[in-house]
Amino acid sequence: MLDLFAEPSSELLYADRYPMRPHPSGVGHIIDVPDGELYYAPDFFNAKVSDRALQVLLANDRYPVLDTDWQNADLSSIQWQTIQWRQDVIQMYGKQIPLPRLSAWHGDSDRPYTYSRIQLQPQPWNPALDWLRDQLQAVSGVRFNSVLLNWYRSGDDHISWHTDAEPELGKNPTIASVNFGETRRFVLRRSDDHQQKIDIPLKHGSLLLMSGALQHHWQHSVPKQAKVKNSRLNLTFRVIRSDS
């Protein structure tokens, strides 16, 4: 397994398995995986911006963002100030199963999105999300029109193996994954060979860009991590096509 838990210290690290080279912008590295493209910048957002982002995205009228046991907090009558966090449920065997994380969907109003058979109507852009999207456009050249936010309240929250291959994302989507809060493992595995894995610790302030044919050949997940007690936010910026 390729383990990226150690910070890349040179562009040649892991070159024997998947070559890495500096991104032309000078920030972060391109990881040349077969059948896809990955760009990873561990410190894309500095500590000050990242701390602020966590505070703003979780701002509410009841609990401090840090030092709250969010997994057990009563969220029923909380007023969220920036993001309307919601507990989505999926139907399985006739039962309503809560997803093991909280979510929100923001974006252009004419771009609804369906995942896990949940149809999401976007909440509007706000200054924080708009600012983040501008930073991503500078590095990716892509103007994203939607963002899915996932809040992993502790290491119990997770997301199972899947690909982001919904038709409304187009054939080879570019997806920008931004991370604030606790470091969590982001694991990729080849769809046709589950032993081939890439394990990337997505840390506070990091950016991972997935593009090319990646979603057709690699699945991804964020596994449970029992020792993790604090929150992690993940924002995946996407382009939803109008002709889907």
Ligand SMILES: O=C(O)CCC(=O)C(=O)O
């Ligand atoms: O939290 C992450 O890093 C991944 C999120 C994800 O896989 C998704 O939103 O589809």
